[in-house]
Amino acid sequence: MNIGTFARRVGLAPSALRFYDDCGVLPPVRVDGATGYRYYAPGQEARAVLVRRMREAGMPLTDVCQVLDGSGERARAVLEAHVRRVRETAEAARSAVEEILRDLEGAGGPAGGGSGARARIGGAELAGAVRQVAPAAADPAVCEEFPVLGCVLIELDGQEVRLVATDRYRLAVRALRPSSPAGESCRILVRVPDLREAAAWALRRAEAVVEIGPGGARLRDGDAPDESRDLPAVAGTFPDYRQVLDALPAVRHRIVTDRAALGAALAEVEAAAGGPVTVRAGQDRLTLVPRGSGARELAAVCTGAPVPPVAFNPGVLLPAVEAGVGPDVLLEFASPDLPVLVRSADQGSFSTLVMPVRADSADG
Structure with missing residues (x-):
């Protein structure tokens, strides 16, 4: 078949x-x-x-x-352990939501055309894409020298809406499939704070219509077109991210591991070590070796030709892992001196490139 x-x-x-x-x-x-x-x-x-x-x-x-x-005995033990974790997570979520509801009740509830291109997207989907991509934009210190790196590139090409951000050490790309694209292909740069405010507005709408024209961009409520949110455009030339992606060689090695566990280990390393962390992969293990502290081992599924150990700044790799969706994260390596591609097993439309660093430096 x-x-x-x-x-x-x-x-x-x-x-x-x-x-x-x-x-x-x-x-x-x-x-x-x-x-x-x-x-x-x-x-x-x-x-x-x-x-x-x-x-x-x-x-x-x-x-x-x-x-x-595995054996039948091992399978039963794994399944039963998963059920226990799910129950604990559900109980923690229930307690958190009940506390939020009590806070809301106490506060009285939460506060609440021209040439170009347009695309209709789910409001929550758009807000989620902004949440994933925006952290890859540069911090204010870098933006003083390179203002465009403090922006998110929004592209409409008739088939997809793409959000792209980079701070030179990582590159995040999220593609969205609009329900009704129209118009010519175009692109616009939007400051991260403006886009985050617009995403919060879109989150409360079932659908949002993204419009890009000569003067900038606008979000309209898909059900109430008179309600809209402007997105001022920023002048500048965004780095050619397609050239970066096209230049990557074929993947040699893949590692799949628990996303939450990897994130927790990286956060612990970042807080304790303050330096680069070396990633080593075995047949069924992912090992994090920070400078000056003990190694952390995680269960993993490793496939492809083995690659030498690769070092990363944990403060750069951690946000890429946290921005994913689902219980797993996939790391794809082509070479120890080239960026690793961080993907979500449950969302192929989002990926992040993370640059490695020298093992004796956190900055590369």
């Missing part, structure tokens, strides 16, 4: 199947050497359905692999 037919049978998206192939969890039985098309066998359906069910339950991929390929 081709990937589309198999995807419909097992209830997984083709993009998810490609991701599970990259991770070695569910490789196809055959890949066409000329076209790259993947083909699956009926005998793989049960494994694919089990993967889908565990992912729907929010299980990290490292745990999924233990259930798939």
Whole structure:
């Protein structure tokens, strides 16, 4: 079966199947050497359905692999441990929400056309994209010399809306699929504070219409067009991010690990060590080796040719990990001296490039 037919049978998206192939969890039985098309066998359906069910339950991929390929006793222990974590997380969330509701009740509730291009996007989806991309913009000190690095590039090309930000050490790109694109391709630079304010406004709308024209950009309420929010344009030339992405060589090594666990370990390293952290990968382990303190080990799924240890500034890598979606994070390495690509297993439309540093320096 081709990937589309198999995807419909097992209830997984083709993009998810490609991701599970990259991770070695569910490789196809055959890949066409000329076209790259993947083909699956009926005998793989049960494994694919089990993967889908565990992912729907929010299980990290490292745990999924233990259930798939471990003993029955090990699988039961992993599943039971996941249920305990889910219950604890749900209880913590319930307590937090109840406290917020009490605070709101005490405060009386929360405060509340021309040439170019336009695109209609879900308000929450747009706000989420801004949350992911904006942290990659430069801090005020850098912006004094390079003002455009304090902006987010918004691109409309008729098929996608892309948000891009960079501070020279990382590059974040999020692509959105609008429900009704129209007009010519265009781009605009918007200051991060202006975009964050607009994202907070869009979050309360079911849909937002992004309009880009000669004078700047505007967000309109998809259900009430008279309600809008202006986005002033910033003059300048944004770095050619496409050239950076196109220049990356083929991926040699992939690491999938628990996103929350990696984030917590990086935060601990950043607070304690204050220097670079070296990433080492083994067959089923990701090891963080900070300067001047003990190593941290995390369960991981590692595939591809091994790469030498790579050092990162934890303060740069941590936001890239935190900006992801879902329980897992995927790190893709091409070379120890080239940027690592940080992706979300559950959201292929968002990725971040993070530059490595020298092991004896936090700045590179």
